[in-house]
Amino acid sequence: MKTGPSARENQGDEAVLLAERLRKSYRLPGQGASNVLNGIDFAVGRNETVGLVGGSGAGKSTIGRIVAGLEKPDGGRLLFEGKDLLRMNARERRHAAQDIQTVFQDPYESLSPRMTVQQLVAEPLVIRGRKTEDAEQRRELVREALEEVSLTAERYMSRYPHELSGGERQRVGLARAFICRPRLIVADEPTSMLDTSLRLELLQVMKRLSVKHSVSYLFITHDIALTAGFCDRLLVLNCGEIVEAGPVRDLIARPQHPYTQSLIGALKELDRF
Ligand SMILES: Nc1ncnc2c1ncn2[C@@H]1O[C@H](COP(=O)(O)OP(=O)(O)OP(=O)(O)O)[C@@H](O)[C@H]1O
Numbered sequence: 001m002k003t004g005p006s007a008r009e010n011q012g013d014e015a016v017l018l019a020e021r022l023r024k025s026y027r028l029p030g031q032g033a034s035n036v037l038n039g040i041d042f043a044v045g046r047n048e049t050v051g052l053v054g055g056s057g058a059g060k061s062t063i064g065r066i067v068a069g070l071e072k073p074d075g076g077r078l079l080f081e082g083k084d085l086l087r088m089n090a091r092e093r094r095h096a097a098q099d100i101q102t103v104f105q106d107p108y109e110s111l112s113p114r115m116t117v118q119q120l121v122a123e124p125l126v127i128r129g130r131k132t133e134d135a136e137q138r139r140e141l142v143r144e145a146l147e148e149v150s151l152t153a154e155r156y157m158s159r160y161p162h163e164l165s166g167g168e169r170q171r172v173g174l175a176r177a178f179i180c181r182p183r184l185i186v187a188d189e190p191t192s193m194l195d196t197s198l199r200l201e202l203l204q205v206m207k208r209l210s211v212k213h214s215v216s217y218l219f220i221t222h223d224i225a226l227t228a229g230f231c232d233r234l235l236v237l238n239c240g241e242i243v244e245a246g247p248v249r250d251l252i253a254r255p256q257h258p259y260t261q262s263l264i265g266a267l268k269e270l271d272r273f
Contacts, residue, residue, distance in 0.1 A: 015043040015079070016184050016216045017067065022076035024062055036062050038240040039076065044184065049210060049217040051227035051248065053263065054237035060220045063237075064188040067218060068102045069093060081183070098124070101177035103170070105189035110173055111161040117172055118157040121145050124180045145175040148212075149205055167198040171205065178209055185210075188220040203230050224263050228252055236260045 024037040036059045044050045052060050065071040066078065069085065078085045080096055088096060101124070104110045111120055121142045143153040149171040161169055170190060177185050187206070191199040207230060210217060219231055227234055227248055234251045236244040236259065244257040255261045 014046050016046050016048075016081060017044040017218070018077075018079040019043070019063075019067075020077040020079075022063070022066065022078065023074045024059070024066065024071075025074060036240050037073065040237075040240070040242050042235050042242055042245065044216050044218055045233075047210070047214050047216060048233065049207075049219055049231045051224075051231035051234045052218060052220045052237060053222065053224045053227060053234060056222060058237045059240050060222070060237055061188055064102070064186045064218065064220050067184075068100060068186050069097055098127075098180050099182050100184045100186065101180065101182040103173050103177050103185060103187045103190045105192050111169060113161055115160070116157065117146070117151075117159050117161075117164070118142055120161075120172060121175045121179055124176055141179060142175075145179045146172075148178065148209060149175045151175070166193055167202065170194065170202055174202075174205060174209065178213060178215070181213060182215060184216045184218065186218045186220070189222070190219075191226065192221070192223070199226070206230075224252070225267055236263070 019040060019042050021039040021041060022037050023035075023039050025033040025035045027033045040063070042050070042052075052063060054060050062071065066073050067085075073086070076086075080100065083092075083096070085093065085096055102110075115123070118139070122138050125138055125141065142157065146153045146156060151168065151171050156164070156168070156172070161172070164172065170193075173190070190206070191202050194202060203226070206217070209215065217231075219227070221227060224234075231248045234244075234246065234248045235242050236251070236257065238257075238259040244251065244255065244260045251260065252264060255264045
């Protein structure tokens with residue numbers, strides 16, 4: 001296991017995503033710049049689920065937004081399958097965006113209330129502008145995508161987001177993410193609005209789909225307990241630096257950095273509660 005701010009694992013060759021020296025700061029009116037990411041390095045391997053853990057304000061979602069193309073870093077490199085996402089032209093970036101999908105914490109925010117489930121799940125195909133499918137073929141792909149997340153197509157296709165439970169909405173979000181067969185999914189706290197049993201169910205569906213479709217996840221969470229059975233590897237982010245990185249079981253069993261030790265310690269305290 002490697003610790004320290006420069007902990008970059010030797011995954012460059014097979015990495016789906018490779019971040020090098022990523023920097024980001026925000027400037028608020030009347031205040032100086034605040035450094036959120038201080039030159040971080042990490043990799044996500046092919047078919048790998050990498051957990052990104054850390055406390056509130058550590059910079060986790062900032063990383064997620066940068067990888068998803070929703071925000072630009074101030075510096076560094078971000079290679080997706082060997083190509084630098086930060087140096088692509090608009091057309092290349094749009095193309096890459098289809099291979100990198102997102103699932104967010106709040107499905108209310110990410111699903112348009114005016115679209116039916118059928119339209120929502122089909123939308124990425126429409127955006128992609130695939131000429132190969134007609135409306136009937138698209139409907140069939142939506143049906144398959146819904147069945148894959150264990151939603152019966154007939155029951156759900158014509159519903160609107162407000163007619164779904166929180167867990168169902170997150171499954172629709174997953175179906176939307178998977179329908180274009182991405183290679184990487186950034187999942188930012190996808191389960192945090194669900195209760196414990198729904199949380200586990202959603203993680204099981206996510207795991208099943210990633211194995212079936214060979215997808216890698218960058219799984220962002222403040223809850224290290226969730227990562228134990230779900231992630232292959234963990235990155236621990238504290239104050240804009242990756243302070244520790246390694247296989248999830250090793251890292252939880254033998255945390256090296258004091259910050260990781262405090263996260264694991266809090267977990268054990270909770271168990272005793
Ligand atoms: N658009 C913005 N303008 C100014 N500051 C921002 C902006 N977005 C994020 N920040 C600040 O950057 C820091 C990191 O935010 P980020 O959302 O990445 O943290 P996080 O680790 O995801 O936290 P949480 O677990 O609470 O969601 C925070 O201090 C936040 O206030």
